[in-house]
Amino acid sequence: MCGPVCAPVKPPVKASLGTQVADFFSNIFSTADWPPRWHCGSWSDFHGWLYIISDIGIWAAYFAIPIMMLLLLRKKKDIPFHKIFLLFVAFILLCGLTHLIDAAIFWWPAYRLSALVRFITAVVSIFTVYALYRVIPLVFNLRTVAELEAEIEKRRIVEEKLSQNEIALNRSLELTTQHNQQLKNFTHILSHNIRNHASNIALVSSLVQIEKLDKTNAELFEKINNVSRSLNNTLEDLSHAIKIKESVIKSTTLNFEAVTDGVLKIFESDLKVNNAKFAADFEAAEVTFPHIYLESILINLISNALKYRRADIPLEIKLKTYINNQLRTVLECSDNGLGIDLTLHGKKIFGLYKTFHNRKDAHGVGLFLVKTQIESQGGQIEVESTPGNGATFKIIF
Numbered sequence: 001m002c003g004p005v006c007a008p009v010k011p012p013v014k015a016s017l018g019t020q021v022a023d024f025f026s027n028i029f030s031t032a033d034w035p036p037r038w039h040c041g042s043w044s045d046f047h048g049w050l051y052i053i054s055d056i057g058i059w060a061a062y063f064a065i066p067i068m069m070l071l072l073l074r075k076k077k078d079i080p081f082h083k084i085f086l087l088f089v090a091f092i093l094l095c096g097l098t099h100l101i102d103a104a105i106f107w108w109p110a111y112r113l114s115a116l117v118r119f120i121t122a123v124v125s126i127f128t129v130y131a132l133y134r135v136i137p138l139v140f141n142l143r144t145v146a147e148l149e150a151e152i153e154k155r156r157i158v159e160e161k162l163s164q165n166e167i168a169l170n171r172s173l174e175l176t177t178q179h180n181q182q183l184k185n186f187t188h189i190l191s192h193n194i195r196n197h198a199s200n201i202a203l204v205s206s207l208v209q210i211e212k213l214d215k216t217n218a219e220l221f222e223k224i225n226n227v228s229r230s231l232n233n234t235l236e237d238l239s240h241a242i243k244i245k246e247s248v249i250k251s252t253t254l255n256f257e258a259v260t261d262g263v264l265k266i267f268e269s270d271l272k273v274n275n276a277k278f279a280a281d282f283e284a285a286e287v288t289f290p291h292i293y294l295e296s297i298l299i300n301l302i303s304n305a306l307k308y309r310r311a312d313i314p315l316e317i318k319l320k321t322y323i324n325n326q327l328r329t330v331l332e333c334s335d336n337g338l339g340i341d342l343t344l345h346g347k348k349i350f351g352l353y354k355t356f357h358n359r360k361d362a363h364g365v366g367l368f369l370v371k372t373q374i375e376s377q378g379g380q381i382e383v384e385s386t387p388g389n390g391a392t393f394k395i396i397f
Contacts, residue, residue, distance in 0.1 A: 024112055034109040048106060055103035062096025080142075081135055087128040094121035202228045249290040251377065256282040256321050256331070259291065263298040270306050276315035284321040287329045287397050293373040298333075300366035301393055305335035310388075329397040336390040342383070349383060370395075 015023070027033075034040070038048060066089040073085055098121055101114045143151070205225050210218050260280060264271070271278060287294070302317060309315040318334045340349060350371040371381050374395055385391035 028112050028116065029110055030112065031109045034111055036109050037106040040109075052103045052106055055099040059096040059100040059103070062092050062099065066090075066092050081139075084128075084131055084135055087124070087131055091121070091124050091128045094124055097121075249292065251288045251290050253286055253288050254291055254294055255286055256280075256319075257285070259294050260298060260319060263295060263302060266299065267302055267306065274306060274309060274315050276306070276309075276317060279316070279318045281318075281320040284323050284329045287321075287331075289377060289397060293377065297331075297370050297373060297395060300370050301333040304366055305333070305337055309335070309337045324396070331395040331397070332392055333395075334390060334392040339387045339389050339391050340383070340385040341387045342385055350381070 037043070069085055069089050069092075073079060073082060079085070094117065098114065098118050101110065101117055105111070105114065205221070205228055208221060210221060213221060257280070260282075264278065270276075298319075305315065305317045313336065316336045318332075320332050320334075322330055322332075324330050342349070350367050370393075374381050374397075377397070379395065379397045382394040382396065383391060384394075
């Protein structure tokens with residue numbers, strides 16, 4: 001029931017939908033068709049102002065919440081689901097606007113504007129619900145604060161242990177470096193002092209006139225000379241091995257065929273005298289390695305093949321290179337010589353002064369140097385052999 005200022009209500013005139021829509025938007029701000037809400041119905045002051053203050057309070061809260069959400073998004077750019085936040089901002093603002101217009105209608109009855117705002121609010125609300133439905137499975141996959149705190153605590157414990165292990169490792173490394181340096185110094189001092197004494201013995205021995213000694217003393221002195229020469233040779237070999245382990249030699253790109261040709265010239269006469277056959281298949285043409293080491297390795301391997309050949313058949317030496325399954329370059333040196341009993345000698349085959357055949361010219365230094373040289377560059381050496389069927393040495397660079 002309207003109040004006393006309400007004008008008489010005119011019966012509605014039926015119009016088409018298009019006319020109604022056009023009339024609605026053309027008169028969107030018009031208030032001519034309705035009285036202010038104060039005059040529509042029986043409102044007491046208390047009831048009316050309670051309604052108005054409640055709507056304004058709701059609008060103020062709905063206006064403040066989006067502002068705080070936007071500030072949060074601006075400060076924390078890594079917050080997930082930005083679009084959902086923005087939809088909620090629009091939804092809450094529009095909801096607040098409907099309450100503000102509802103309060104204003106007590107003086108300004110813009111019912112058409114109120115209906116439009118409510119419709120827009122409904123559309124945004126539906127989109128917000130749909131977007132929230134789409135994102136809920138992703139939200140469920142997010143870890144809770146408790147889970148994140150547990151993860152942080154686990155990482156903290158692991159980092160503490162790693163820190164402790166790192167400190168212990170650094171201390172061990174310092175001690176190892178210190179001990180290694182002391183051992184190097186001791187080795188150099190020992191080698192230097194012993195070589196001095198050995199050289200002095202050899203020098204003094206050279207001053208003795210053997211022809212003036214009787215037969216017994218001459219034989220004894222000759223044995224002393226042999227021991228002195230052997231001692232000097234041993235010290236020289238040890239010194240060479242130490243230098244290989246300590247020195248850093250620059251690697252260059254080497255051509256296997258070129259280096260092999262240079263080595264074969266050294267053994268040209270030996271190969272001819274022993275009627276040896278030599279074959280090479282360099283599938284992998286090049287390798288990055290120190291030239292002096294590759295040359296030394298080839299010299300030692302070919303020298304051993306000549307030294308430990310079989311007397312009953314012509315010697316055959318084969319060199320080949322290839323890339324293995326680990327994409328590493330491999331050099332193989334095979335012969336048909338005496339071979340090595342790996343069951344008996346396998347563990348000491350690369351040891352210093354280890355010999356496996358009764359030959360006077362066997363010193364047991366060559367394979368030791370080959371192993372030392374290849375391992376100094378991060379490589380390795382392997383051997384396959386059976387007595388009487390030759391040997392195959394694999395140098396894996």
